[in-house]
Amino acid sequence: MGIETHLKELHRQVSTPALIIYQPQMETNLLHMQQLAETNRVRLRPHTKTHKSPFLAQRQIKLGAKGITVAKLSEAEVMLTHGLNDIFIANQITQPLKMKRLRALHDRCNLIIGIDDPRQIDLLKNEFETVHSPLQVRIEIDSGLHRCGVQINKALTDLAKKIADTFWLKLEGIFTHAGQVYAARSRSEVEAIGHAEGHIMEQAVNLLQSAGISVETVSVGSTPTVAYSAAHPVVNEIRPGNYIFYDAMQLALGSAQKEECSLFVLTTIVSQPAPDRIVIDTGSKALSTDGAFWLNGFGLPLDIPAVIERVSEEHGILKLNESFRVRPGEPLLIIPNHACVTANLFSQYHLFNPQKGIQAIPVLARGKSQ
Ligand SMILES: Cc1ncc(COP(=O)(O)O)c(C=O)c1O
Structure with missing residues (x-):
């Protein structure tokens, strides 16, 4: 090693x-994922919840990553304070107490947040209806993790239409995380989950298109699935996080x-x-x-x-x-x-x-x- x-x-x-951190290996891991993104012609927006370090996030940007992903508002604030200004919070922010901070963040950087329920729009309204540039949102699709996310049916198109009807919001994309892969028992299961992640996003795009709605970004990603889902033609952004370090779980899954x-x-x-x-x-x-x-x-x-x-x-x-x-x-x-x-x-x-x-x-x- x-x-x-x-x-x-x-x-x-x-x-x-x-x-x-053994730096030579970390650099190799970062380069390999950047190359995987470039080979598949997708943008890499690494999830920084893995390392929680603006210094390492800056290194990812330097190597070609287009923005970062975080899980939490307070992570986003730390990253912005240290110069990272293109941030996707891949999560739903619903606590009323946080809305002022979210608005302050929006005013200072290119911010995108997750959404999967029309009632979240009501929670955002007070702070965001006065914005100059609309708040960008991505609808979360459930690709099998059964955590957050809408199914590909009327719930998706209803939410997308409600966003389109809200002048202070912009539907920037859709995203998913096939985290159920961490329970996979074989390499072929990992591969199947990765392909399904891309395929489900294609179904989501098709349904939205049939309702007259188009989205810029189709974002997927977990470290084990990304090699498969990134290759799907509809996908244009990946968000792996763990790949910077890998760990014993990734070894058990055969991802490293x-x-x-x-x-x-x-x-x-x-x-x-x-x-x-x-x-x-x-x-x-x-x-x-x-x-x-x-x-x-x-x-x-x-x-x-x-x-x-x-x-x-x-x-x-x-x-x-x-x-x-x-x-x-x-x-x-x-x-x-x-x-x-x-x-x-x-x-x-x-x-x-x-x-x-x-x-x-x-x-x-x-x-x-x-
Ligand atoms: C929404 C979301 N995107 C991306 C990731 C990154 O996945 P991984 O840690 O497998 O690289 C995670 C991880 O939990 C996540 O929750």
């Missing part, structure tokens, strides 16, 4: 648990190889209280508990025949599969199960480049869930 050869040097410089992971939790061995048990200084507050049961452990430890069998808040308990001696104070690297939630647990990254050393990057949108 490359980073293991620098493990001791990193451990001499960084207090653990720490979040390490171990060598492609660029995010690691650096830990220190605390003790080996029994021949088959090792304890590290890193527990649920640094690794999260995501995916632990279907992935067989709370993260993937490197170069040790063990699984992270249990975590308490500040301890990780590894069970050895074969005899292996370690010393307290030695380092251990872990690929997190789910990079997006792990990043949100730390206040900074240590961006490591073998030529340039370590650079601290704050996770500025960390905890911005409002």
Whole structure:
């Protein structure tokens, strides 16, 4: 993977648990996704909820991304403060308390938000009916995740017509996220979900067209499905997020190889209280508990025949599969199960480049869930 050869040097410089980005691999991941977008002639609008860092978002823009995606209003505010001014909030904002902030954001950048229910328009009305340029919205389509999103029937055309009749709104596009892929059990299932994501969006476009409504943007994306859905002729924007780092979940789905992971939790061995048990200084507050049961452990430890069998808040308990001696104070690297939630647990990254050393990057949108 490359980073293991620098493990001791990193451990001499960084207090653990720490979040390490192996920069050469991160750059490769960013370039590959940009190339995938260009090959398929679609715009890349990466979801920045994965890294929550304006610094990394700027890098994505520099490499060719056209704008960014966020999940939350407060994430958008942090990104705008740091110069990212083309922002899609791929979510519905419905709390009345947030409307003034949303309007302030709209006045300062190219903002697009998600919508999937005509009653959301009533919630936006007070703040937005006086805008100079209409608020851009994208209708969310449910492509099988069964979270938010309309089905492809009258609900879609009714909502689109209501938006068209509202002079202070502009229907900029439609979007979907086939997140059900994270429960897929085989590569062929991942592929089928990816193709279906594109196909469902084609049906949505056709239905809208038959009602006389056209949209500029047809946006899809998740890291596992994007290679398939991006190829669909109707799709013109992709929004993967996790691909910057990859993680143990992506490995389990076959969306990446171990060598492609660029995010690691650096830990220190605390003790080996029994021949088959090792304890590290890193527990649920640094690794999260995501995916632990279907992935067989709370993260993937490197170069040790063990699984992270249990975590308490500040301890990780590894069970050895074969005899292996370690010393307290030695380092251990872990690929997190789910990079997006792990990043949100730390206040900074240590961006490591073998030529340039370590650079601290704050996770500025960390905890911005409002
Ligand atoms: C609406 C939306 N778009 C895009 C993404 C990015 O997906 P991934 O993390 O698989 O890259 C997500 C992830 O949760 C999402 O919720």
